[in-house]
Amino acid sequence: MQxxxxxxxxxxxxxxxxxxxxxVYKSVVIYLDDIFIYNRTCEEHVESVxxxxxxxxxxxxxxxxSKCQFLTKRLEILGxxxxxxxxxTDLIKxxxxxxxxxxxxxxxxxxxxxxxxxxxRNSRHRI
Numbered sequence: 070m071q072x073x074x075x076x077x078x079x080x081x082x083x084x085x086x087x088x089x090x091x092x093v094y095k096s097v098v099i100y101l102d103d104i105f106i107y108n109r110t111c112e113e114h115v116e117s118v119x120x121x122x123x124x125x126x127x128x129x130x131x132x133x134x135s136k137c138q139f140l141t142k143r144l145e146i147l148g149x150x151x152x153x154x155x156x157x158t159d160l161i162k163x164x165x166x167x168x169x170x171x172x173x174x175x176x177x178x179x180x181x182x183x184x185x186x187x188x189x190r191n192s193r194h195r196i
Contacts (some may be wrong), residue, residue: 079146088128089121097121105144 074080078101085099096117098105106121108114118139125132138144144151148162 071191079088088124088130090118092124100146105146111140 072183081102082099085102085104086093089097089099089104093099096106096108096113104121106114106117108117122132142153147161148159150157150159
């Protein structure tokens with residue numbers, strides 16, 4: 070990626086989908102720079118991992134071993150937990166939302182407005 074590329078997320082997503090176009094959504098899901106490989110059996114999974122690694126090496130992309138998880142039965146991503154039983158929301162994240170203290174005055178309720186320097190207070194849609 071070039072330094073200062075403002076479209077870096079969109080560029081990497083487009084590139085990843087181009088690299089994995091043959092197998093995306095068959096055994097691979099791409100989210101930004103994350104690659105999720107899923108299969109029904111362990112043998113299929115090992116084969117898919119090999120295929121993904123070959124595709125990455127062909128394009129001179131490399132994996133960081135510390136960020137890789139193989140043959141996991143539990144995946145936590147974006148506030149959700151994926152297990153063999155199905156998809157559910159992350160209980161810890163849900164509890165943080167449920168037990169977050171309610172605003173006690175107008176100042177604590179409008180803190181986001183101050184962070185945005187008043188943008189949106191009386192905003193109009195512009196064409």
